[in-house]
Amino acid sequence: MKFRVERDHLADAVAWTAKSLPTRPSVPVLAGVLLRVEDGVLTVSGFDYEVSSQVTVAVQGDSDGAALVSGRLLAEITKALPAKPVEVAAVGSHLELICGSARFTLPTMPVEDYPTLPAMPETAGVVDAQTFALAVHQVAIAAGRDETIPMLTGVRMELEGETLSLLATDRYRAAIREITWRPNEPGASLYALVPARTLHDTAKTLGPLGGDVTVALSRGGVGEGMIGFAGGTRRTTSRLLDPDFPKIRALFPEDHKAWARMNVSALTEVVKRVALVADRTTPVRLSFSDGEVVVEAGGSEDARASEAMEADFTGEPLTVAFNPSYLLDGLSVLDSPKVLISFSQPMKPAVVTPAGDDGESIPGYRYLIMPMRVGS
């Protein structure tokens, strides 16, 4: 195997595949990335039995072939190379890399020991890459990180006709995003629980590439329990989680009694500032009254902070306490100038939705936060 490639193209490809490699691989070959050249196309692959990632790069190929080298090492090397063409060649049991005056020799692992990457499941439809990336980002923040409750570490994807819904919760907040997509079969109804971290990483990579993302989801048969995403020259497959998921749509209250509309960046700044005196488990308290919200944190003996800001508030005055990071997470992904927070009862969850400059709610995204009860 021998080829020449632009340093940036190689570095991007290796960095992306190496990112999904396991830190403690069950077998040594899984710490590797597989480089394969065929007809002027370099394919870089990584796989850890859960997630596979593959990217193709056009290269000037001198001879076809394959080599398996440590992914992390190759990623660090290619990142540090000067911006010049890179010559890569498999020589015996080594891989040689020459870029400008820099020369690296890396040991290789036996290619034949490397597992075959899973095939992409059947294509279910396509979605705009940037829309998808934002939607996933908006929902993945609400997913749980506690591996002892596997189902909450996933994002549920519901593909119903032309609507693609993403849902996640960690028991304390929940997020729902609905976007349109183009299913292969108009009446299709599919769902899957995708590990949130993998989905988030994938969408983040595919979004900036623009164009469409192909969603591939098996319906029995080949690739059962697997989801695939492809965009540009990249594709990823991931094993799915058990499909059970709480019915979180039912948690969103319908009977709102009070509404607050605020500027997103102003509220974000105020909450961040006031939360400096709160720790991980102490809340910020928001007291809404006509035209104003007072944000406070801190106890009677601890450090305290408070700040007032403008708020367009409708309803009986109320005070609600939130974990500041839950609130900030929600505000950070709204992608809108204003926020609408809707309340039903004091100990019921509040619904955070994006709003336009006119204060009108923008449909499509809803973020639910359960308040904290102050006192015992």
Place this chain on the structure above:
Amino acid sequence: MAPELPDDTGCTVVPDDTGCTVVPDDVGCTVLHVDMDAFFASVEVRRRPELAGRPVVVGGTGPRGVVSSASYEARAYGVRSAMPIGQARRLCPQAVFLPPDMAAYAEVSRAVMRIFQDVTPLVEPLSIDEAFLDVAGAQRLLGSPATIARLIKRRIATELGLTCTVGVASTKFVAKLASTRSKPDGLLVVPVAGVLEFLHPLPVEALWGVGDRTAEVLRRLGLRLVGDVAAAPVGMLRQALGEAAARHLHDLAWGRDPRPVLGGRPAEKSIGSETTFDTDVSDVDTVRRTLLGLATRVGARLRRSGQVGRTVAIKVRLADFRTLTRSRTLAAPTDVAREIFAAAWALFTQLTGLSGTHLSATHLSGNHLNGTLREPIRLLGVRVEGLETTDDIPRQLALGEREHGWRDAERAADAVVARFGAAAVRPASLLPGPERGAESVGPGQTDQGSENAVIP
């Protein structure tokens, strides 16, 4: 070797329980210093009775090990704590040398401290095997300080099969000296009026804070006994030792030690409960019910102490004594048994690798499961760490949580148990008998049907 102090010192050595004809003047002697005798060695002898009467040395067995504890039989050969183990071997080659088992000592230590706590809440542990007790408030209930000291000795002897030595005095400093001077299995009361007669004949090293260096300084001043320090002009001491040390030593030499016993429980760091099975268990359902029982107990103790904790830990000891512990920090602190159990059970399934196979996440919320563990379990423990007091702790509510949730249900159960005893209320799956209820049922609902938007 309990020292027989002459009567004219005013001190009284009280023989254990029997034969005590002299009623010691223990009025005002409300500080007890209780020190376990050769603690580690005694615990080892207790669990291996064949070692009784033989010299036993506990310590690091490696080439650089030191003696942690030596039985009195070994001490007769000159073996002392902190002595290199090689030297101990030379002094007493016939001794039984054992590596320390800190877990076992800690367990016994907890039992010892519990006995102290039964006597008075004012317990100030100094180390794993000694503590100060302030018994001023316990006298009406339990009798005079000497009586309480005898009670403690008797309980430790009968319940734990160990001996201890108790010093009884009006200050911490004198109480500690008294126990040091009457080891092992001793009880020494230093009456208020006898403090100076007791102190003054002792070498200066007996004073708290006097090590080799200070002793040398004092010796150069011609001060060998505590009495010499007491009689020395304070100015002389100040010149030699500095203001603070001079005042401190002078006070001690006159029996003045204002330090109170710092009891009021120095905030327990964790609350836990564990159980050793009579026969090793490999049935998953038994494990599950045991964890629920332990979590119930821990939750009740947390609520009783007005505390909540963030971290739930489980301990699993296998039949071959390998011990596995796992812990998990919750998003919000809890004192709810059900939440503790949920975390403990999740940790257990993760630990045994059952999760993902036939015990997937959905089964965690309840219903039924059977299974057999590959390795039988000897002991199970549940512990909650990272404790805070409940007062004013804001609590993160979970989505779908009912306003009156498990916490209120369990608090109601606490009240019933307080009145009618522990058997009155318990989770249904802990009820005895073959026809157990399938699962305990939550307040205000009869089942966790699929229509209920409750996140487990």
